[in-house]
Amino acid sequence: MCLLFSAIVPRKVEAVSMSPTNIFAPASTPADSVFGLSIFVILTCAAIFVAVSVLLTYAAVKFRVRRSDDRAEPAQIYGSNQVELAWTVIPALIVVALFLASARVIASVQDAPRPATALEVVVIGHQYWWEYRYPKLDIVTANELHVPVSDPAHPTPTFLTLLSADTDHSFWVPRLAGKTDLIPNHPNSMWIDPHETGLFLGQCAQYCGTQHAKMLLRVYVQTREEFERWVRKQQQLPTAAVSAGQHVFESTACVNCHAVSGTPAKGVFGPDLTHLMSRDTIASGAAPNTHEKLRLWIQNPDALKPGSKMPAMGLSDRDLDAVTAYLETLR
Amino acid sequence: MSTNIVELTELPASRPLTLRLHDWVTTVDHKRLGLLYILFATVFLIVGGVEATIMRLQLIRPLNTLVSPQTFNRMFTMHGTTMIFFVAMPMVFGFANYLVPLMIGARDMAFPRLNAFSFWMTALGGMFLYFSFLGGDGLYGAGSAPDVGWFAYAPLTAKTFSVGHSTDFWTLSLLVSGIGSVGTAINIIATILCMRCPGMTLGKMPLLAWLNLTMGGLVVLAVSPLTAAQLMLLVDRYLGGHFFDAQAGGSAVIWMHFFWVFGHPEVYVLAIPAFAIASEIIPVFSRKAIFGYPVMVLATIAIGFISMSVWAHHMFTVGMTSGANTFFVLSTMAIAVPTGIKIFNWLATMWGGKIRFAAPMMFCVAFLFQFLVAGLTGVTLAVAPFDWQLGNSYYVVAHFHYVIVGAILFAIFAGFYYWFPKVTGKMYNEALAKLQFWLFLIGFHLTFDFMHIPGLLGMPRRIYTYEPGRGWDLWNAIITIGVFFQASGVLLLVANLAISYFRGKAAGSDPWDAWTLEWSTSSPPPAYNFAVTPVVRSRRPLWDIKHPEDPDWRYE
Numbered sequence: 001m002c003l004l005f006s007a008i009v010p011r012k013v014e015a016v017s018m019s020p021t022n023i024f025a026p027a028s029t030p031a032d033s034v035f036g037l038s039i040f041v042i043l044t045c046a047a048i049f050v051a052v053s054v055l056l057t058y059a060a061v062k063f064r065v066r067r068s069d070d071r072a073e074p075a076q077i078y079g080s081n082q083v084e085l086a087w088t089v090i091p092a093l094i095v096v097a098l099f100l101a102s103a104r105v106i107a108s109v110q111d112a113p114r115p116a117t118a119l120e121v122v123v124i125g126h127q128y129w130w131e132y133r134y135p136k137l138d139i140v141t142a143n144e145l146h147v148p149v150s151d152p153a154h155p156t157p158t159f160l161t162l163l164s165a166d167t168d169h170s171f172w173v174p175r176l177a178g179k180t181d182l183i184p185n186h187p188n189s190m191w192i193d194p195h196e197t198g199l200f201l202g203q204c205a206q207y208c209g210t211q212h213a214k215m216l217l218r219v220y221v222q223t224r225e226e227f228e229r230w231v232r233k234q235q236q237l238p239t240a241a242v243s244a245g246q247h248v249f250e251s252t253a254c255v256n257c258h259a260v261s262g263t264p265a266k267g268v269f270g271p272d273l274t275h276l277m278s279r280d281t282i283a284s285g286a287a288p289n290t291h292e293k294l295r296l297w298i299q300n301p302d303a304l305k306p307g308s309k310m311p312a313m314g315l316s317d318r319d320l321d322a323v324t325a326y327l328e329t330l331r
Numbered sequence: 332m333s334t335n336i337v338e339l340t341e342l343p344a345s346r347p348l349t350l351r352l353h354d355w356v357t358t359v360d361h362k363r364l365g366l367l368y369i370l371f372a373t374v375f376l377i378v379g380g381v382e383a384t385i386m387r388l389q390l391i392r393p394l395n396t397l398v399s400p401q402t403f404n405r406m407f408t409m410h411g412t413t414m415i416f417f418v419a420m421p422m423v424f425g426f427a428n429y430l431v432p433l434m435i436g437a438r439d440m441a442f443p444r445l446n447a448f449s450f451w452m453t454a455l456g457g458m459f460l461y462f463s464f465l466g467g468d469g470l471y472g473a474g475s476a477p478d479v480g481w482f483a484y485a486p487l488t489a490k491t492f493s494v495g496h497s498t499d500f501w502t503l504s505l506l507v508s509g510i511g512s513v514g515t516a517i518n519i520i521a522t523i524l525c526m527r528c529p530g531m532t533l534g535k536m537p538l539l540a541w542l543n544l545t546m547g548g549l550v551v552l553a554v555s556p557l558t559a560a561q562l563m564l565l566v567d568r569y570l571g572g573h574f575f576d577a578q579a580g581g582s583a584v585i586w587m588h589f590f591w592v593f594g595h596p597e598v599y600v601l602a603i604p605a606f607a608i609a610s611e612i613i614p615v616f617s618r619k620a621i622f623g624y625p626v627m628v629l630a631t632i633a634i635g636f637i638s639m640s641v642w643a644h645h646m647f648t649v650g651m652t653s654g655a656n657t658f659f660v661l662s663t664m665a666i667a668v669p670t671g672i673k674i675f676n677w678l679a680t681m682w683g684g685k686i687r688f689a690a691p692m693m694f695c696v697a698f699l700f701q702f703l704v705a706g707l708t709g710v711t712l713a714v715a716p717f718d719w720q721l722g723n724s725y726y727v728v729a730h731f732h733y734v735i736v737g738a739i740l741f742a743i744f745a746g747f748y749y750w751f752p753k754v755t756g757k758m759y760n761e762a763l764a765k766l767q768f769w770l771f772l773i774g775f776h777l778t779f780d781f782m783h784i785p786g787l788l789g790m791p792r793r794i795y796t797y798e799p800g801r802g803w804d805l806w807n808a809i810i811t812i813g814v815f816f817q818a819s820g821v822l823l824l825v826a827n828l829a830i831s832y833f834r835g836k837a838a839g840s841d842p843w844d845a846w847t848l849e850w851s852t853s854s855p856p857p858a859y860n861f862a863v864t865p866v867v868r869s870r871r872p873l874w875d876i877k878h879p880e881d882p883d884w885r886y887e
């Protein structure tokens with residue numbers, strides 16, 4: 001057991017260094033169950049491939065016509081019921097084995113009971129960003145999902161309810177779980193219980209329109225304490241003094257789409273900006289949340305993400321600087 | 332009698348070009364319609380290939396800006412729609428049209444005028460699709476093309492998300508070509524059931540006829556739901572319907588069911604005629620009768636039936652219940668059994684034979700290997716939990732290109748070389764054909780073997796660009812390099828056949844020493860196919876003639 005463990009861990013590190021979205025580096029139970037099953041399936045299929053391709057290669061080499069051939073036709077064989085029966089029954093048995101293994105994992109992932117300690121998050125897919133609502137914690141945020149790490153001894157899994165505001169999307173963070181689609185008028189659910197802290201990447205996996213490619217997913221798995229600190233911060237109202245930028249923000253079309261808690265801005269079509277500065281990225285992961293990028297994003301969204309639904313507001317340079325400065329106070 | 336043949340075949344050549352073109356446009360001859368289908372498909376193969384090349388150039392490195400996201404999204408929509416509906420389907424219909432009457436000893440298809448109508452409906456469909464580049468945005472726009480993906484999931488196709496007319500052209504295109512497909516399918520079924528020559532009972536038909544009969548049945552059953560769904564989409568877009576409009580209580584999931592009830596049998600609509608080609612070529616080049624003919628027929632029919640019950644394996648991630656997911660795992664895996672039987676029977680046909688590796692057989696052997704891999708990656712995708720990771724990733728893209736290019740297109744290329752001497756009376760250039768084989772084989776494996784890897788590393792399909800640092804860069808560069816080998820292979824094939832048509836050596840009526848009826852008539856066959864209606868006693872009538880001391884009918 002120890003040996004097996006030591007054999008797997010370094011491999012997993014390698015798998016992560018190969019790609020942060022490698023499906024063979026699971027860090028959560030659903031991804032892990034799929035990983036175990038996938039190794040069984042891949043080995044079975046590889047064995048079949050080797051067996052059949054060896055036979056094929058042998059036939060192609062052994063029975064090719066020789067230069068010295070007498071041109072007579074070979075013996076004509078029309079078939080054999082015994083042989084046909086063998087290559088019907090053996091594949092059928094393999095199919096049964098693979099089916100039973102699959103059925104077990106389907107039930108264990110899809111029908112897992114939801115413990116009372118589970119965190120609930122509602123994920124709403126939008127063209128082309130993610131909205132996250134924590135109904136019991138009264139938090140609304142966007143694009144960067146924060147969840148607590150789950151100790152296998154005292155599991156605190158996160159259950160996601162998946163909704164869509166417009167077209168189909170799909171939530172896929174390969175190291176945490178397989179993907180599940182977000183379909184309008186068709187609520188879905190999935191769960192994750194990350195065993196390790198860190199940042200887990202993914203992206204939308206169902207074509208949803210022009211900027212499907214830049215609908216990136218970032219899941220921050222935090223220790224219990226870090227997560228609780230994050231929650232408390234998200235629950236506070238931003239405490240910025242009223243500024244010129246806030247006036248511009250609230251008197252232009254910004255508020256048609258964006259909300260900032262405790263202010264008149266209550267739009268619901270775009271990401272909630274109450275704690276914008278607590279996020280590492282903007283534009284659903286398309287750019288880092290720096291002063292230059294934020295300013296550019298407000299000035300000309302197409303420069304970062306052509307085809308995004310955010311319009312260029314056509315602000316004067318002064319207003320643009322003011323709004324950027326205001327947004328930078330939203331911590 | 333012989334002077335009549337000369338007159339009829341010489342007549343067109345002596346007429347002016349316009350009249351000869353007029354003959355082609357107004358023809359109801361199954362051979363000419365078959366060739367029209369194949370030429371039409373070849374033109375669109377090149378068009379769809381150009382679209383694929385544009386996509387691959389964009390993806391050669393991360394954050395590339397060769398094309399805009401809008402253009403990229405149009406390219407993959409047009410590439411998928413073109414390759415399935417205007418390359419693969421007309422290609423298999425072309426082969427069926429040309430070969431089925433010749434192989435069952437008939438003078439034409441059962442309904443020659445329906446045949447012409449069906450072809451021109453398909454052609455109209457292709458024109459609708461490509462007219463969207465000009466007319467997609469309506470009179471006031473700069474031009475567009477659909478960008479909803481080839482399976483056009485609702486509600487992306489709703490007026491809200493897809494303004495202008497590009498989606499309408501896509502819908503009309505599939506609606507119209509679908510009518511053509513059903514027409515041809517009915518024609519193929521009627522021809523095979525009613526037009527066989529004396530002595531050819533169902534059990535003595537060449538396998539190609541059996542497989543195309545199954546294909547015809549699948550087309551009738553599978554294309555009709557797609558046509559219905561397109562009508563529903565038009566109702567949604569123009570008559571205020573809400574079939575797929577989720578905001579108004581419609582269901583996006585219903586579109587998925589309609590589409591995949593068509594979409595999965597469609598794979599077998601394309602694959603079964605490819606199996607048919609392999610089932611004719613492998614025995615002739617192994618110099619042996621097909622192994623287990625009755626089992627091959629039963630396996631084909633089994634594949635046809637099972638393929639109607641597996642569609643929701645395209646939907647493992649849409650949130651079906653665990654019970655439904657489990658059912659579709661079983662039904663999908665079940666199809667591996669009859670498919671495996673086929674591979675083993677082809678292998679047994681080669682076993683103990685004297686295999687001649689001319690170009691058609693080389694393509695068939697590559698087909699066997701690649702179809703084996705495609706089938707096995709198909710099994711990995713049938714495992715629903717594994718599909719939760721692999722679905723909609725580049726692994727899936729690699730898998731279905733393995734099926735459509737590695738298996739179906741390789742078989743079609745085999746068919747091109749095998750029947751080219753029959754169709755034109757000229758032999759193709761074998762050295763160029765072998766060069767094409769190796770170019771295309773190398774390109775295929777560079778592109779589609781390596782394409783599995785970014786999928787396993789989390790790269791979803793249909794993204795116009797990707798972030799660096801995901802471990803996808805190297806694989807994408809290799810995939811793009813393979814495209815150039817494939818493209819040069821296809822151009823070499825076209826060049827080889829074009830040059831050989833004008834300069835090739837005379838092939839004679841039976842260059843492969845083959846056994847089915849098409850090789851008993853002249854090359855190219857006269858308009859009426861057979862001067863005297865043939866009478867057969869076995870599945871290999873020409874074997875019986877060539878080996879009167881040991882005819883097949885003694886054993887069947």
